[in-house]
Amino acid sequence: MQIVQQILFILLAGSAGLFFFTRAKKIYRNIFLGAKETINDNKAQRWRNVLLLAFGQKKMFRNPLVGVLHFFVYAGFIIINIEMLEIVLDGILGTHRLFAPYLGxxxxxLINSFEILAVLVIVPCAIFLVRRNIIKLKRFISRDLDGWPRSDANYILVTEITLMLLFLFLNASDTLLQARGVEHYAAHPTGNFIVSQYLQPLLTGLSDSALVAVERGSWWLHIIGVLAFLNYLPYSKHLHILLAFPNAWYARLQPLGKMDNMPAIQNEVLYAMQPELAPTDVDANAPVVKFGAKDVFDLSWKSLLDAYSCTECGRCSAACPANQTGKLLSPRKIMMDTRDRLEEVGKNIDKNGEFQDDGKNLFSYISIEELRACTTCNACVQECPVSISPLDIIYEMRRSLIMEDSNAPQEWNAMFSNVENNFAPWKFSPDERDKWVMEN
Known part of the structure; x- marks a missing residue:
């Protein structure tokens, strides 16, 4: 029976690892469908971002209570899973608490610390469920979370509570079996643990065989749950647990609001003003320069990493003045729509071997009305806890609208015309630029 469990465990763990690797490989490919961009300056600041923003969750602590609760959930869940090393080795070797005789x-x-952390995961998760489903904070009930995104968050919170409870019941039943001197469990007695001992009264009436069933059931459900959680992450907003670290490293360090110029546009202006500088040996086979982004291929790979890193927490939309005044724009939706389009493109490539035109692009997901509602105030960028910039995507899609499609509101076109003809937004010739002073 023991050898059967070992074989089942190895097959289960191997299959879970293979599925996770396959999905992770596709996400990696999808991210680098984006345009090339080199981001490697100021490495010291980037390491500080990883430490403070990704691991330390610095921005979460703007609301201290929520920040502390979230840190308990994140750090507790990660640290507790260090014990997975022992569980994996016990599963492969058929041993029981392999490290106990060596660590004394x-x-x-360590196990007592893990149990305390388990409680510190359970309590915040329960509070977060209440915030989402009973108190119903505004950013958790907005229409851009309708359907799967809202359910996804609840599933994860319930799963984390369940895994922590299984861990505690595993320890409670295990230590009871040790106390009863049941073979295999009594070989390396540990004594009771700080939290799980209070669950033992729920189990004391069980027979030895029933208690073994509880212990084995808790062990198997815990490991299956962790492996299932691992493979669920790449399909969930909780992928940010992994991607927050690289996203913090590759965060843009320039001042908020600074836009990158396009060399192709700068050159066009230069050549218009100084035609003698224009190149005469133009390569007819050179790729056509694109202005802005129509689809995910035109966005920087960093923007696509942003899309996969989005936590869907809604802090960006809650801070967005356009969103809060009833406009259609939601920065959270911009990121979710970009990710959805990227996933669609990835499935297209999986099916056809290479991307086949499907008649869609980013504008099939994100409307012109949303893009024009943005005030470019950078509130969304400032608020994001994992260094995401919805504004980069909005910038590029706006550039495409204006420069590729000549699609702009009438009042914008009037301003563009004035700038082109008068070198200023107002309808005065350069010689009469001070005329407005006399008229007012």
């Missing part, structure tokens, strides 16, 4: 008193200290 340190082992009990």
């Amino acid at each position: 008193g340190l082992y009990n200290f």
